[in-house]
Structures are given as structure tokens and as C-alpha cells.
Amino acid sequence: MKGLISKFAGLGGKGMCLFLLAATTVMTGSLFAEKMEKPTVLLISLDAFRYDYFDKADTPNLDRLRREGLQAESLIPVYPSNTFPNHYSIVTGLYPAHSGIIDNEMYDPVYGAYFDLGKRRELASSRWWHGEPVWVTAVKQGLKANTLFWPGTEAEINGYRPTQWLPYQHNMPYRERVEIILKWIDLPEDERPNFLTLYLPEVNEVAHDAGADAPETYRAVELVDRTIGEIIKGLEEQGVLKSTHIVVVSDHGMVDVDPERQINLDDYFDTSEAQWIRYGAQLGIWAPEKKIPRILKKLRNAHPHLKVYARDEIPQRFQLSGHIRIPPIVGIPDIGWEVVTKKALKLPRDHPLRGDHGYDNEDPLMHGIFIAYGPEIPRGKKVGSFINVEIYGLLCELLGLQPAPNDGSGWLVEQVKKLR
Numbered sequence: 557m558k559g560l561i562s563k564f565a566g567l568g569g570k571g572m573c574l575f576l577l578a579a580t581t582v583m584t585g586s587l588f589a590e591k592m593e594k595p596t597v598l599l600i601s602l603d604a605f606r607y608d609y610f611d612k613a614d615t616p617n618l619d620r621l622r623r624e625g626l627q628a629e630s631l632i633p634v635y636p637s638n639t640f641p642n643h644y645s646i647v648t649g650l651y652p653a654h655s656g657i658i659d660n661e662m663y664d665p666v667y668g669a670y671f672d673l674g675k676r677r678e679l680a681s682s683r684w685w686h687g688e689p690v691w692v693t694a695v696k697q698g699l700k701a702n703t704l705f706w707p708g709t710e711a712e713i714n715g716y717r718p719t720q721w722l723p724y725q726h727n728m729p730y731r732e733r734v735e736i737i738l739k740w741i742d743l744p745e746d747e748r749p750n751f752l753t754l755y756l757p758e759v760n761e762v763a764h765d766a767g768a769d770a771p772e773t774y775r776a777v778e779l780v781d782r783t784i785g786e787i788i789k790g791l792e793e794q795g796v797l798k799s800t801h802i803v804v805v806s807d808h809g810m811v812d813v814d815p816e817r818q819i820n821l822d823d824y825f826d827t828s829e830a831q832w833i834r835y836g837a838q839l840g841i842w843a844p845e846k847k848i849p850r851i852l853k854k855l856r857n858a859h860p861h862l863k864v865y866a867r868d869e870i871p872q873r874f875q876l877s878g879h880i881r882i883p884p885i886v887g888i889p890d891i892g893w894e895v896v897t898k899k900a901l902k903l904p905r906d907h908p909l910r911g912d913h914g915y916d917n918e919d920p921l922m923h924g925i926f927i928a929y930g931p932e933i934p935r936g937k938k939v940g941s942f943i944n945v946e947i948y949g950l951l952c953e954l955l956g957l958q959p960a961p962n963d964g965s966g967w968l969v970e971q972v973k974k975l976r
């Protein structure tokens with residue numbers, strides 16, 4: 557107990573609130589634990605499945621889960637609305653400034669190291685991942701957790717790993733992914749995992765290349781829906797659908813972009829002065845300390861569609877302050893606008909970028925989906941939009957776990973409790 561207090565003392569009043577919330581949960585126990593001897597929770601991510609794609613494509617299987625379970629009007633991502641920070645916030649209940657995963661690409665000045673999706677060794681390094689993801693919470697408390705791809709599952713975190721996990725294989729066919737999940741769930745009771753993850757990136761990939769609202773993207777939506785249908789059918793054939801909790805989420809939405817909406821940093825300062833630039837739907841600049849004030853001055857009010865802040869000026873609503881990995885200069889472009897450099901424009905791409913994400917998380921076009929189905933989930937109910945750090949608490953409740961300290965308020969658990 558003393559160690560937990562020390563851990564959160566540096567976060568001030570908010571940290572103590574998080575500690576008290578966690579301690580209360582420990583003392584009162586799980587909401588659902590008495591009803592579930594062997595809980596099974598399957599967490600599925602449909603990358604970039606925007607909240608309104610249900611209205612634009614044929615999704616009978618997801619519609620069934622929505623109809624027979626609980627759905628949100630939309631799922632609000634954390635900022636930046638990118639893949640890694642949001643997947644990790646979903647499973648830890650922490651904002652990026654607390655989880656350490658502040659973006660898909662980041663620089664740590666203490667380690668002198670860069671993190672991005674192409675650096676497999678860094679992705680598997682425990683030094684980047686703070687907090688306690690739900691698979692660690694499960695294993696620490698005696699449950700089994702098998703993960704089929706999720707950011708963080710390839711790293712040892714707090715000395716723990718999932719019970720079973722696979723290194724990310726981008727080209728693994730969806731049918732094979734479904735077969736692995738169903739095989740795990742069909743294991744003998746003493747081997748069967750209580751918690752499982754599945755990741756399907758198709759919508760994100762197609763939307764980047766074709767556009768957020770292209771016919772090809774809607775077909776990708778229908779492909780992942782058919783994959784959900786295969787899982788439902790498999791669980792029905794195994795006779796376990798009604799006893800399995802299925803939670804379907806997406807990490808963010810998507811918006812159309814085009815070359816007519818670009819902000820070229822070379823028009824405003826000498827980009828060679830920067831040590832590292834994070835460009836695209838968000839801006840981050842690392843530079844020698846003596847150069848930062850000059851660069852910041854040149855970028856302030858430089859473009860009507862870009863707001864630029866020093867690290868300590870970022871508005872509180874973005875929950876992006878207090879971590880050493882946050883760049884000294886941060887820029888937030890208007891939705892649909894891209895920050896570029898001349899150097900970046902020369903980099904080869906297989907396809908022009910026609911869709912993107914990472915923008916202001918309050919914009920509805922960045923919102924994703926939340927669906928929950930299962931024996932302890934209210935049937936045919938709907939809740940309003942909520943921030944995704946609330947999901948970790950619900951996963952822990954469904955699994956009968958005492959959650960680690962987190963940034964969630966307990967709102968989602970209370971909604972499930974009230975609507976049952």
C-alpha cells in the first residue's frame with residue numbers, strides 16, 4: 557500500500573484520486589465475480605472502424621452484437637487519435653502521458669532512442685510500456701490470458717507476459733486468426749484462457765490508401781464484419797457463445813486528406829535545425845534547446861490551420877502533459893490537414909495518402925466504436941459517447957479482477973450495472 561501511494565504522489569491530487577479509486581475497488585471486490593466461475597472475455601479491435609460505418613456498409617454480424625448487447629454512440633479516442641496510444645489506453649485505462657505510449661512514433665531523451673512501428677526490437681522492449689495492461693492484471697491474479705496481436709503484447713511488462721502470445725504477423729489471413737481464437741477457447745477448462753485479444757487492421761489499411769469514405773473502405777468494413785460472423789458461428793458450434801463476453805472496439809476513426817490541404821514546415825523555418833520531426837496529422841519537434849524558442853516563434857500563428865504549443869502550453873483537455881517523451885514543440889492541425897516537410901514528401905509510398913487519423917480526439921470523425929455482448933452485459937441498450945480509458949475497468953470487472961490504478965472514472969461499469 558505504501559508503495560502505491562509513493563507511485564502516485566508525484567501526480568498530485570489526480571494521482572491520489574486514482575489510488576483511492578483502485579483501493580476502493582480492491583476492498584469492494586468485483587461487480588460480477590460471484591456470478592462467473594470461469595469468465596471468458598474476447599477483446600476485438602477493428603482498426604479505424606469509424607463510429608458511423610454501420611450506416612455506410614452491410615454489417616449484419618456486428619449489428620447482431622449491437623442488438624443483443626450494449627453499444628455506445630461512439631468511442632472517443634485519447635489524443636493523439638493513433639493506433640498504439642489508443643490500443644494501449646484501452647487495455648490499461650491510462651492516458652498516453654501516464655502509459656508512456658504517447659504516439660505511434662516517439663523519442664525518449666533519457667534513452668536517446670526512437671520508437672516507431674518499424675522498430676520491432678523497440679516494440680518488444682519493456683522500457684517503453686508503463687502501467688499495467690489487462691493481460692498482466694489477469695496473469696498476476698491467477699487467470700490465463702492469450703493474445704493474438706495487440707500493441708504491448710510482445711514486451712515483458714512489470715515482469716509479466718501473456719500466457720500465450722504470437723509476434724505480430726501482418727499478413728496472417730483472417731481465417732487463420734479466427735481458427736487460433738476458436739482453438740484457444742475450445743481448450744480443456746484448465747488450459748482455456750480467460751482473456752483473449754484479436755486485432756483486425758483491414759479498415760485502417762484500405763482507408764489510408766483509398767480514403768475514409770471510399771467504396772473500397774466500405775468493403776473492408778464488410779470483410780471485418782464477416783470475420784466477426786465466423787467467430788460468432790464458431791462459438792455457437794462450440795456451445796459457448798452465450799457464456800462468452802465479446803467486446804468489440806476501434807482505436808480511432810478516419811478522415812479524407814488530399815495534397816491541397818498540406819502545411820509545409822519548410823515554408824516557415826529551416827527544418828534541418830530540428831533533431832527529429834513527427835509530421836502528418838500531428839506535429840512534434842525535438843531540437844537543440846537553444847533553438848526551440850526561435851522555431852516556436854516562427855511557427856506560432858504561421859498557418860491558419862495549425863495550432864502550435866510549447867510542451868507546457870498544451871490544453872488540458874488533450875491530457876498530454878507531464879511525460880518526458882512529449883516533444884518540446886507540439887502542433888495540432890485542423891482535421892483533414894497534414895503537416896509535411898520537403899524531405900517527407902520525397903519519401904516513397906506505395907499509394908498516395910487519401911485517409912488519415914491522429915487529429916483532435918473531440919472531432920466525431922476521429923471517433924470509433926464500442927460494443928459489448930455477453931451474459932453480464934445489458935441486452936439491447938445504448939450509452940452515450942465515452943473516452944476509451946473507461947474500458948479497462950469493465951474488462952477487469954467481467955474477469956473478476958482487481959484493477960490496477962488507472963485514469964478511468966468507473967462510469968462504464970456503473971452504466972452496465974444500472975442498465976442490467
